[in-house]
Amino acid sequence: MSGLSVDFRLPVACPNCGNHRMRVSQVKNPDDKVFCASCTRYICLYHEAATILQKGPGSESEALIEKAANRPSD
Numbered sequence: 001m002s003g004l005s006v007d008f009r010l011p012v013a014c015p016n017c018g019n020h021r022m023r024v025s026q027v028k029n030p031d032d033k034v035f036c037a038s039c040t041r042y043i044c045l046y047h048e049a050a051t052i053l054q055k056g057p058g059s060e061s062e063a064l065i066e067k068a069a070n071r072p073s074d
């Protein structure tokens with residue numbers, strides 16, 4: 001991992017460890033990957049995290065995380 005990263009709180013917990021603290025690059029490009037700050041599991045892309053932050057906690061936000069987590073990684 002290169003460059004500076006910042007932590008932020010996501011309303012939806014990490015599916016792996018249940019942590020709410022996430023990490024993303026400081027520039028926060030929409031396509032930047034968001035990782036769990038605790039277990040470093042890939043969570044979603046930053047634009048998806050931004051959508052979740054706008055929507056707040058709920059089934060819609062959880063569905064977004066689930067969809068992102070199940071997407072094949074390249």
Ligand SMILES: [Zn+2]
Pocket residue numbers: 014015016017018019036037038039040041
């Ligand atoms: Zn985690």
